[in-house]
Amino acid sequence: MRFLSTKRHSRAAKPVLLLLALVLVGCVYAFVSPAASGQADANASTQVAQGKEIFQQNCSSCHGLNGEGTTQGPSLAGVGAAAVDFQMGTGRMPMARPEAQAPAKNTTFTDEEIASVGAYVASLAPGPEVPSAQTLNTSGLSAEELARGAELFKTNCSACHNIEGRGGALPEGAFAPSLMKTSDKHIYEAMRTGPQQMPVFSKSVMTDQDAREIIGYLQTAHSEPNNGGFALGGIGPVTEGLFGWIIGIGSLVLIAGWLARKGARAK
Ligand code: HEC
Ligand code: HEC
Structure with missing residues (x-):
């Protein structure tokens, strides 16, 4: 009798358990998802706070303490994260x-620190953003688009930077730097933020597509004279295999020689 009744119980329990499980999943979802976006907000505000601290110590x-500018430096309201990434990067x-003219040099800040200062400056007033990898992706550009990039560079940039981007002097001791070693991201950011005498090329004057074409042109212009110039970089498995073979065999020969000498001395 007792056995039977438990059996009836358990048969009813199954759907109830299932329902409870569903409710539980629903509750967990309802509580976790706003918490997750709350977490993202919290992360963003920690980043801004961290950036503000680095800013107040170094800039x-x-x-000015709040980026308002002093007689020593301009206000940074509205220059955007792109300007910070360019200037610090x-x-x-x-x-x-x-x-x-502040010269380019190796930065002592990490990418994370630069991003936090960028987030802080962007929080003062909206400005140009750091470009996404998508925006900078030049891999799909056709020969026609690259030719258009060359044309855009010639009309907008070469007067200061030289036709191949090798740089040039400007009046009053200023200079337009060589673009041979500049990263794609910094090229894009320079266009959007116009450092010093360089004009700002905003999105209304020069679209992201135009910028991509210019970057693509500079990549091809700068890779041509360099063909075959690298020792090992990117030559492929044959050279790498040969390198490993020579080093590997070479060290074996050295060890054998050492052992032979040791053996000879021991005699
Ligand atoms: C010794 C003074 C000095 C210090 C310190 C300094 N700056 Fe500057 N900054 C300047 C001057 C002057 C300019 C404008 C001339 C130029 O761009 O070279 C400038 C320009 C900038 C610009 C470009 C603004 C624009 O209109 O595009 C940014 C961004 C910037 N600074 C960020 C920083 C950050 C971030 C720090 C700290 C990590 C910093 N600066 C520290 C003097 C300074
Ligand atoms: C009126 C002259 C002028 C023109 C036109 C001009 N630039 Fe510049 N550019 C400058 C100067 C000056 C600097 C250096 C600014 C500094 O050091 O703060 C510069 C800096 C740069 C840098 C930073 C290089 C580095 O690594 O240090 C890039 C990239 C750049 N320019 C790209 C361009 C592109 C692309 C165009 C055309 C769309 C262009 N510039 C048009 C004058 C010019």
């Missing part, structure tokens, strides 16, 4: 001391 002497900022 505020010239740009190329090592121009922080400027060591006030001078005519």
Whole structure:
């Protein structure tokens, strides 16, 4: 009798359990998903806070405690994360001391620190953003589009940077740097933010497609004279295999020689 009743119980329990499980899943989902986006907001505000701290330590002497500018440096309201990424990423900022033109140098900041300062500056007022990998993707450009990039570069950039982007002097001791080693991201950001005497090329003047074509043109212009110039980089498995073979066999020969000498001494 007892056995029977438990059996009836368990048969009813199955759908109830299933229902409970569904409700539980629903509840977990309802609680977790807003929590997850809350987490993202929290991460974003920690990033801004971290950026503000780095900014106040390294930049505020010239740009003001809240980026409002001083006699030593301009206001950064509205210059955007792209300007910060360009200026810090190329090592121009922080400027060591006030001078005519901040030279590019190796940056001592990590990508994460630069991104946080960028997020802080972007929080002051909206401005140009750091481009996505998608925006910079030049792999699908046709020969026609690359030719158009060359034309755009010639009309808009070569007066200062030279037709191949090798750089050139400007009046009053200023100079337009060589673009041979500049990353695609920094080329894009320079166009959007116009550092120093360089004009700003906004999206209304130069679309992302135009920018991509210019970057694609510079890539081809700069890769041509370099063909075969690298020792090992990207030559492929044959050279790498040969390299490994020579080093591998070479070290075996050295070890054999050492063993032979040791053996001879031991005699
Ligand atoms: C010694 C003073 C000095 C310090 C320190 C300094 N800057 Fe600058 N900054 C300048 C001056 C002057 C300019 C404008 C001339 C130029 O672009 O070279 C400038 C320009 C900029 C620009 C370009 C603004 C625009 O209109 O596109 C950005 C962005 C910037 N600074 C960010 C920073 C950040 C971030 C730091 C700290 C990591 C920093 N600066 C530290 C003096 C300074
Ligand atoms: C009126 C002259 C002028 C024109 C036109 C001009 N630039 Fe510049 N460009 C400059 C100067 C000056 C700098 C250096 C700014 C600095 O050091 O703060 C510069 C810097 C750059 C840099 C940074 C290079 C690096 O790694 O240090 C890039 C990239 C660049 N320009 C690309 C372009 C492109 C692309 C165009 C055309 C769409 C263009 N420029 C048009 C004057 C010019």
